[in-house]
Amino acid sequence: MEDKxxxxxxxxxxxxxKLYVITDPELSRGRSYREIVKxxxxxxxxxxxFRDKTLSTRGLVDAGKELRQLTWEYExxxxxxxxxxxxxxxxxxxxxxxxxDMPLPECRRILGDKYVIGVSAGNVEEAKEAEKLGxxxxxxGPVYLTSTKNDAGSPLGVEGLAEIxxxxxxxxxxxxxIEAGNAREVIRVGAAGVAVISxxxxxxxxxxxxxxxxxxxxxx
Numbered sequence: 273m274e275d276k277x278x279x280x281x282x283x284x285x286x287x288x289x290k291l292y293v294i295t296d297p298e299l300s301r302g303r304s305y306r307e308i309v310k311x312x313x314x315x316x317x318x319x320x321x322f323r324d325k326t327l328s329t330r331g332l333v334d335a336g337k338e339l340r341q342l343t344w345e346y347e348x349x350x351x352x353x354x355x356x357x358x359x360x361x362x363x364x365x366x367x368x369x370x371x372x373d374m375p376l377p378e379c380r381r382i383l384g385d386k387y388v389i390g391v392s393a394g395n396v397e398e399a400k401e402a403e404k405l406g407x408x409x410x411x412x413g414p415v416y417l418t419s420t421k422n423d424a425g426s427p428l429g430v431e432g433l434a435e436i437x438x439x440x441x442x443x444x445x446x447x448x449x450i451e452a453g454n455a456r457e458v459i460r461v462g463a464a465g466v467a468v469i470s471x472x473x474x475x476x477x478x479x480x481x482x483x484x485x486x487x488x489x490x491x492x
Contacts, residue, residue, distance in 0.1 A: 282408075285388065286443045288349040289409060289465040291485050292319040294447075295339075297326055299473045305335050306342065308478050313346040315482025317472070318465070321368055323353035336362035351390060356382055366390065368411065371398060376405040390445075394428070399436045399444075411467055412436050414448020415458060430461050437462030452484040459489050 293312045300308055309320055322339055324332060336352060340362045343350035351366045352359040356379060359367045366388030369379060379389055391407040393399040399410055414427050427448065428436075437444050443464035450458060450466045458466050468485070475481035 282443065285349075285409060286464040288318050289443050289445050290318045290489070291316055291482060292321065292349075292411075292445050292465050292467040293317045293472050293482070294321040294353075294467055294469045295323050296469050296473050297324050299470050301474060306338050308473055309339055309342055311478040312472055312482050313342060313348055315479035316486040317346075317348060317482050319349035319351070321351050321353055321467070322358075322364075329355075329358065332358045333361045336364065340364060349388070351388060359383075359387070366408070368392070376402065376407060380406055393436065395432075396436055396439050399440050399442075403440045403442050407442060409443040409445060409464070410436070410440065411445050411447050412463075413446055413467075415446045416449025416454065418449040430457055433458065433463060434461035452481070452488045455485055455489050 295305055295309065312320070320339060320343055322336055327335065332355060336358055340350055350364050351368050352362070352364045353368050354370070354373050356367055356374065367379065367383070368390040369376065370392040376389060376391060383389065388408045390409045390411055391402040393402050393410045393412050399412065402410060412428065412433055415430060415433050417427050433446050444462065445465045445467045446458040446463040447467035450468055451471050455466045466485070466489070472478050472481045
């Protein structure tokens with residue numbers, strides 16, 4: 273059974289996961305990470321995942337340090353996609369890993385308990401396994417049809433997402449095809465938050481895009 277401190281930590285994490293923005297250099301319309309992330313945070317983003325498969329390790333560290341500073345200023349969660357070395361170098365809050373990345377137990381052994389580890393889970397079985405192995409939160413989807421990730425698979429639908437939310441105690445973030453207009457439905461079925469890429473990163477004004485998400489989801 274979890275102690276009170278662990279419950280408090282999870283409750284705080286749920287709040288931080290409400291509007292989770294993922295970076296993507298191909299969708300940023302030539303704008304810098306700093307510009308997009310700062311606007312997103314000003315608009316109400318509560319978490320940022322730094323994801324870039326094109327930069328060198330040095331480039332990731334340099335950009336990551338800048339984003340780490342911004343997320344500190346706005347008291348937002350900051351995680352790095354996949355790269356433990358970069359997460360450690362920039363003093364991120366944690367990492368997010370997929371099913372084909374370094375196994376969760378090895379990540380935990382390297383990072384320790386102070387770091388947040390999120391795991392992508394596309395079905396109940398993957399979600400339960402991640403929970404058993406000690407994940408802190410799940411990213412589940414795609415909830416809706418999406419063109420952002422070609423390998424995302426068939427949509428879960430809100431029914432599939434609801435099943436995952438019911439079957440685990442971890443906070444779950446819905447991802448995939450989520451826009452301001454359908455975000456409330458994702459929250460309604462039990463998700464702690466929504467993860468968005470193109471709806472914010474490609475928006476003409478990321479600040480206003482995030483404000484619309486927060487308004488449509490409600491600030492409870």
